[in-house]
Amino acid sequence: MQEAGVGSGAAVQAGTYQDGSGAASEVAELRAAILDKLTYFIGKHAENASDRDWFVATALAVRDRIVDRWTETRDRIxxxxxxxxxxxxxxxxxxxxxxxALNNLQLTDPVRVALAELGVDLDRMREVEPDAALGNGGLGRLAACFMDSMATLSIAAHGYGIRYDHGLFRQRIKDGWQLEYxxxxxxxxxxxxxxxxxxxxxxxxGGHVEAMARPDGTFRHVxxxxxxxxAVAYDTPVPGWRGRHVNTLRLWSARAPDPLRLDAFNRGDHVGALTAQVRAEAISKILYPSDATPAGQELRLRQEYxxxxxxMQDLIDRHLRQHDAIETLPERVAIQLNDTHPAIAIAxxxxxxxxIHHLEWEAAWTITTGVFSYTNHTLLPEALETWAVPLMERMLPRHMQIIYxxxxxxxDRLRKSGEVSDEMVRALSLIDEHSGRRVRMGHLAFVGxxxxxxxxxxxxxxxRVTVFRDLNGAYPGRIVNKTNGITFRRWLYQANPGLTRLIQEACGPGVVDRTADLKALEKVADDRAFQRRVAAVRRANKxxxxxxxxxxxxxxxxxxxxxxxxxxxxxxxKRQLLNxxxxxxxxxxxxxxxxxxxxxxxxxxxxKAAASYHQxxxxxxxxxxxxxxVNSDPTVRGLLKVAxxxxxxxxxxxxxxxAAxxxxxxxxxxxxxxxxxxxxxxxxGALTIGTLDGANVEIREHVGPENIFIFGLTAEEVEARRRRGIDATTVIAASPRLxxxxxxxxxxxxxxxxxxRYRGLVDSLRFHDYFMVTADFDSYYARQRDIYRLWxxxxxxxxASLLNTARMGWFSSDRAITEYAQEIWRVPLQPIG
Incomplete structure (x- = not known):
């Protein structure tokens, strides 16, 4: 028997699927399409097809449906x-x-029936598909949510990234240690x-830059x-909700112009003949190669550029195929830099x-600042990328000239606008002179x-008051806020179908289009019968x-x-250590x-921990x-488990x-x-225990302070403590448990x-507790006891759980992208619902 909330109907349809004549026709078409792909693409009969074969055949049949809408979208744009x-x-x-794809195209139920008629279980086949290894954490998942929302809101958008052969790494735990594969x-x-x-x-x-004199005495640089x-393109269609608009994720794969040096191969140097190919393809092999060595740093820079x-070449080519003048780029193009990794795009x-297009500098700079906007994701100065000037001069000599x-x-502009001290010039410069000259990529993204x-x-x-304090003063009004969001289609409707069905009962079927309708869930938050049904879904998920x-x-x-x-x-x-x-x-x-x-x-x-991050x-x-x-101690009697x-x-x-x-x-x-x-x-519906950090602040404002467990020092108190010193021996001595x-x-x-093994880790907490683990421990411990009491x-x-869900509608990525579209990109959109 299928557990409530898990697997069955793992996507939300516009309405309940009915096996009427129209539905039967759609099922028959899908069944025929899947068998056609299995026969003519996979080259197998149904009786000897594996789960993977069925997955590929189904994906290709669904992809065909996406392609029709993809073509319509491109033609319309x-x-x-x-x-x-x-x-x-x-x-x-x-x-x-x-x-x-099934969820957004409302095809989950007909595909499920079509496969069942072929003796195939859709939920079992689901496990065959690998996760695309194109990211690490929140930054990459945000990009995915934003791509979904841009398609859902019918914004003409392209995502650009790298088609990594192996992504970050596959983590295995052996004897408790992380191993990377x-x-x-x-x-x-x-x-x-x-x-x-x-x-x-x-x-x-690499190479060199040649200055060539023009007749008017100026120079052009070659x-x-x-x-x-x-760079070779691979395109993935990204369908929005209900499939009315399909955008493109274009990923680049690296290859050498000449994959094999035949002369070297024929001389017997079979390995050396492939050197250029290996060097080129290393660029798109893995995400975040370790930058602990000079070679690793060079590879990271090569990837980004x-x-x-x-x-940049691709989007300009597309623009010029449709519009005659490069000068109209800001009217037709908006480019969003997701963190500092793509900041070299400015240069x-x-x-x-x-x-290449022979514009005057001022005209080019007006276009550049007109098209670019930049999302910052960190307040850690060390996480804002910098590149050593000698490396930049060697790898990208023309770009280094442009950055200078x-x-x-x-x-010069800042000096002319008012009195600027030498100290302020050092803070505002794109070149950090403190410990070896380095290009500040965050500064470059900001200025451009x-x-x-x-x-x-x-x-x-x-x-505004930390990493970009001086730049904010020099360019007032340039910093704006756009609080992140998530796509409910993936993280509620698809991930938690049991809860979604209950939400639709309480809020109406339109809630899947209008996240604001979640507020109606408040009306049943006190209903014990409804609470029991929600608890049953949670238990099934657990x-x-x-x-x-x-x-x-x-x-x-x-x-x-x-x-x-x-x-x-x-x-x-992130303080897993505190936990x-x-x-x-x-x-x-x-x-x-x-x-x-x-x-x-x-x-x-x-x-996952970064491969070179020992702590x-x-x-x-x-x-x-x-x-x-803990798990092997019989005295605990199963009251505490750790996984x-x-x-x-x-x-x-x-x-x-x-399940949380x-x-x-x-x-x-x-x-x-x-x-x-x-x-x-x-x-x-999970209840948050957290600090007043990041979006926790806004979550508390929306769900209510009584429905979230806030603890610990504020950002201001953290800074004040750090100024006084981060030796924690006194704090530890005063704690009843630490x-x-x-x-x-x-x-x-x-x-x-x-x-x-952990003596050094303990010493770092005692004498150098920069992350305030010990300072927040007692407060955290006390709030955990409050959780016990509420449970x-x-x-x-x-x-409280239902009120959390009911009041989270504002955190949709559709809302976030609407704000980007209207206030930063200035592009048209079509709201859903």
Whole structure:
């Protein structure tokens, strides 16, 4: 029997699917189309087809339906000369696409029936599709949500990125340690993409710049690259809700112009003959190659320039095919830089306009600042990319000249506008002179864009007074806020169909088009019968997640326990360590006070650490060591379980989030730009425990302070503490629990095989607690006890859960993209509903 809320009808239709004559005809057409693809594309008969064969055949049949609408969309945009948006991102964490497409095209039920008639289970086939390894975390998932919303709102948009062969990495946990392996998501091909071998651009690196005199005494500059690589396009259609508009995600793959040096091969140098090919293809092999070595830094820069240059050339070519004048670019094009990774686009656009299209500098600069806008995602100065000037001069000599000139004119303008001190010039310069000359890519993106946006109200306010304080003073009004959003189609309708059906009952079927209609859920928040039905859906989702935990970890969890979840990239500022310390506290108390009325609890972690980030990887090891001790201790009696799920990705998140009771959003205040996981959890009814950081601030405003558990220092208090010093020995001594917890860690209670394993980690907390883990521990611990108390009163708990869902409508990515479209890009859109 199918569990409520899991798997069955894992997408929302416009209405209930009815097997009438029209529906029967559609099922028959889909069945025939799937069999046709199986026969003529896969080359197999139904009786010997594998699940993967059925997946590919189904994906291709669905893709055909998308292509018809894709062609209509492109023709309409071309005919109406619609202004286009180009979204540049190094990551697009799109996840699995089959159910996304079925959901948006309202084809889930007819495809399910068509496959059932062929003896195939759609839900089993779903697991065959690999997650597209095109991103790491929130940045890439935001880009995916935004692409969905741009298509849903009928905005003419292209996403531009890199077609990584292996993406970030596949995480395995061995003996508690993270190990990295290549992600092989393309090993069986990708049925959603269209290779475009005819669309390729030459991308240059190195070489020299020649200054050539003109008759009027001025000079034009000609770049002679020392190396050329080809960028080849692969297109993936992105259908919006109800399939009325389909946009394009264009990803670039790198290849050498001459894949094989035949002369070297014939001389017997079989490896050397392939050197150019290997060097070229390294660009699109993996996401975020380690930059711990000079070679790694060079590869990162090559990646960023590679996809930026191809994208700039491509969008200009498209513009000139439809419009005669390059000068009209700002009227027809808006380019959004998603973080600093594509910031070199500012210099590349200037190079193309000045060197290739022969515009005067001022005209080119007006066009450049007119088309570009930049989204900042971090307040950490060290996370704002910088590149060593010698590396830039060697790899991109013409761009370095252009950046120098942009900087000189930028500083000249500031000097003319008023009195500017030497200290202010150093702060405003695009070149950081402090420790070796480096190009500040955040500064370049800021100066070359007409709008710079933060991604939550708090983040934007802090941007103005921290990382971009001086630039904000020099260019007032350029910074605006655009709080992030998520696509409800993926993170509620598709991920949690059981809850979605109940929401439609309470709010009406139109809620899937109008997220504001979620407010109607407030009317049933006190209804005990409705609460019980919501609780049943949550329990079914927890049973489903429990099976995943059992299969992957061999740990059995109780679906009636409180599921307390923290899933995100492992980083010290995200403070998984704070969560682990509280887990240890609970463990010690259960052992010492076994007769207390304990609430069964499951602590769930997932996330990847950067391959070269030792401290983050040590935190993963600690989480697994704690899990090993807790889960195997008979005195705990199953009252506390700890699970670290490996290889966190979109599909795993889709299983975890609908099953969560508590959402851990506990980053150090002032350090999380926004967060989108916090929105996904609250939308699905999990209650948030978190700091006043990122979008937690706005979530509290919308759901009500009584329906969220806020703790800890504010951003201002964090800064004040840091100014006083970050030695935490006094704070630890004053805590009733921390000394014992830290002593247990340092003495090897959780690492008996290596007692000193966590001594350094404990010492960093005691003497250098930059992320305020110890300062916030007691407050965090107290709020966790408040969660326990509320959990005991199920009527109050489920009311709070329903109010979270009811009041999250504003956090839709449709709302966020509407704001971008109207206030930054100035492009037309068509609201849904």
């Amino acid at each position: 071309w005919a109406h000369h619609t202004k286009r948006v180009y979204y540049l991102s190094l990551e697009f964490l799109i996840g699995r696409l089959l159910f996304d 290549p992600e092989d998501w393309l090993s069986f091909g990708n049925p959603w993409e269209f290779p475009r071998p005819e669309i390729d651009y030459s991308i240059g690196f 770049w002679h690259p020392g190396e050329t690589i080809e 590679f996809f930026v240059s191809a994208s 590349e656009m200037m190079r193309l306009l000045v060197d 000139l942009i900087n000189a004119l930028h500083l 864009s007409h709008k710079i946006n933060g991604v939550s109200a708090l983040h934007t306010d802090l941007m 049973i489903h997640l429990g099976r995943i935990i059992a299969e992957q970890l061999g740990v059995k969890v109780d679906p009636d326990a409180l599921f307390d979840v923290q899933i995100k990239r492992i980083h010290e500022y 682990i310390l509280e887990t240890i506290a609970v463990y010690e108390e259960i052992r010492s006070q076994p007769t207390r009325d304990w609430i069964p609890r499951v602590k769930i972690f997932a996330g 983050a990887k040590l935190i993963i090891k600690l989480a697994n060591d704690v899990a090993k001790v 670290f799920l490996p290889n966190y990705n979109v599909s795993l998140a889709e299983a975890i989030i609908p 009771d508590v959402s851990e959003q506990i980053s150090t205040a002032g350090m999380e730009a926004s967060g989108t996981g916090n929105m996904k959890f609250a939308l699905n 000394p014992e917890i830290l002593d247990a860690m340092a003495s090897g209670v959780f690492s008996p095989d290596e007692p000193g 005991r009163d199920k009527e109050v708990w489920w009311k």
